[in-house]
Every structure is written in C-alpha cells, then in structure tokens.
Amino acid sequence: MNGRLLRPRLGVIGGLGPLATADFYRKTIEAVPAASDADHIPLIILSVPQIPDRSRAIREGSDRPLPWLIEAVAMLNGLNVEIIAIACNTAHHWYDELARGSEADIVHIADAAIAELQRRYDGGRVAVLATRGTLSSGFYQSRLREAGLHCANPSRPPFQLAVDEAIHMVKIGRLAEARAACAAAFQSCADDGLGAAILACTELPIAAEGIVPEGMQVIDSTLALALECERRLRGTASVRNAAI
Incomplete structure (x- = not known):
C-alpha cells in the first residue's frame, strides 16, 4: 500500500497525561453524530508521556518541553494532517512558537x-x-x-x-x-x-x-477542544456543548 488511502485529518499530541488523552479521544468520538465507523474522523494520536513536565518548566522559566513539542508538531505535519490538537492545557504556553512552525492549524484549547x-x-x-x-x-x-x-x-x-x-x-x-x-x-x-x-x-x-x-x-x-476539532473538520459538532 502506498499510503494514499491512509491520511489522518486530525493530529493529536497526547500522553500529557495518557488518561487525559484517552478522555479526549473518547470525546472526539462522541462529538460525531455517526451512523457507522466510516463517519468518524480519521486521526492519529502521538502519545509522548516523556515530554518534560510543562508546569514545572514554566514556573522555573525553562523551555525544556519546547523542542519535544516542536518535533511532535513536525511529525504530525509530515503526515499531512489538516489540524492539530494538543491534549494538554499547560503546553499551550508555547502555542505561538508551535503555531509559527506548523503548516496545519493548531487549535488553541483556551x-x-x-x-x-x-x-x-x-x-x-x-x-x-x-x-x-x-x-x-x-x-x-x-x-x-x-x-x-x-x-x-x-x-x-x-x-x-x-x-x-x-x-x-x-x-x-x-x-x-x-x-x-x-x-x-x-x-x-x-x-x-x-x-x-x-x-x-x-x-x-x-x-x-x-x-x-x-x-x-x-x-x-x-470536550471543548474535541468539539472545536469536529466543527473545523465536519461542522457537525454544534449539536453538543462543552458544559458538564
């Protein structure tokens, strides 16, 4: 197979932490009013729990997570995803640097x-x-x-x-x-x-x-992030809201 049949539209930077990423994936699935498997968003989750602690880095004035995040964005861009979601709020401290280096739009969770x-x-x-x-x-x-x-x-x-x-x-x-x-x-x-x-x-x-x-x-x-990804890719997630 030459890969042209396999193109994820959504790229997810996850593992920060793993259970939170699983929760994001579940909510992305639930956001789609699907009648079959094929109605769901083709996506790829890049789970990298080893990315250095984001909160500690910010409080210490360090950019230690940034090279990892840049590499993750580049890897997902290499797969030609349309948009990228980062399933971690704190990592958005580096959003501007990541967005500047990405061909795919990165959805801002805030x-x-x-x-x-x-x-x-x-x-x-x-x-x-x-x-x-x-x-x-x-x-x-x-x-x-x-x-x-x-x-x-x-x-x-x-x-x-x-x-x-x-x-x-x-x-x-x-x-x-x-x-x-x-x-x-x-x-x-x-x-x-x-x-x-x-x-x-x-x-x-x-x-x-x-x-x-x-x-x-x-x-x-x-859930707000999942809904926004769905809106951008299909325009159908407005049937739900992100309030608990």
Whole structure:
C-alpha cells in the first residue's frame, strides 16, 4: 500500500497525561453524530508521556518541553494532517512558537473553552482550575479579559492545593481521591460566589465526573477542544456543548 488511502485529518499530541488523552479521544468520538465507523474522523494520536513536565518548566522559566513539542508538531505535519490538537492545557504556553512552525492549524484549547463558556454564561467572574504553570503563563487570563470576563480564583490556599491534588491523583490513577479533591476545589468556588468555572487541565474533567455542583456552569476544556476539532473538520459538532 502506498499510503494514499491512509491520511489522518486530525493530529493529536497526547500522553500529557495518557488518561487525559484517552478522555479526549473518547470525546472526539462522541462529538460525531455517526451512523457507522466510516463517519468518524480519521486521526492519529502521538502519545509522548516523556515530554518534560510543562508546569514545572514554566514556573522555573525553562523551555525544556519546547523542542519535544516542536518535533511532535513536525511529525504530525509530515503526515499531512489538516489540524492539530494538543491534549494538554499547560503546553499551550508555547502555542505561538508551535503555531509559527506548523503548516496545519493548531487549535488553541483556551480559545475553544472560552468560546463555549461565552455561549452559556453571561456573568463576569470565572474560576480557572488549572496547573500552577498554566496560571503563571497567563494565557487564560488574557483571553478571558478579551472576552469581557475575569479570572477570579479563590485566593485561599486550600483551593489551589485541592486543584493540584486532583490533577496529580488522576495522573497516578487514584480517581476516587481525585474526585474528592476536585469537590473541595468546587466548594471553594461556591464559597466565593463563583457561578462558572473552566476545567483548564485535561486531567480535571476526569476528576469532575459526577460531582459538578448544581447551578455552577462548568466548562470541560477537553470536550471543548474535541468539539472545536469536529466543527473545523465536519461542522457537525454544534449539536453538543462543552458544559458538564
């Protein structure tokens, strides 16, 4: 076979972490109103769990993950994908460098998540549940400001400690503990009167399954990314939304 029958349209940089990538793949499948296998998006997942820790690199002022990410983008471009998704929020700290070197458009996960939030929430204050690296990078805060919204995370230390714990527990497969930590983070948001939150780490939608507080608008960044990829490739995913 010369390969011309096998052309993935979507390239996914994953493994950051592996369970979060599996969650993205599942949500990409569920976004398609498919009547048969052939209706689904042909895609390739490049899972590289060895890419250096993104959050730590940002907090240390290092670009250690960047050469790995550049190589991953180049590999997917070599397969002639139409668009690229990065199933990791924190890696979008390097989005501009990656996008400049890519022939395929790279879908920005924060743009997808905030667009979904705007469709469902007309308030101003939003919690961004994320790694410390993502928060330090500031790309969510700047995009929220451009959208007329404001990142207003609870300032008390237990909030971010609970978010950190939820992310870590998903990464090591301890999901019951991840959900308990995520519930604590949600409680901090509720105590501060926040009516909306973005799960801005791809581990967090896994931790949040079944525990989203009633009355809080919670946006799943993983699902938002999957829906945006589907919209760009088929224009059919508007039948769903990315709120949990």
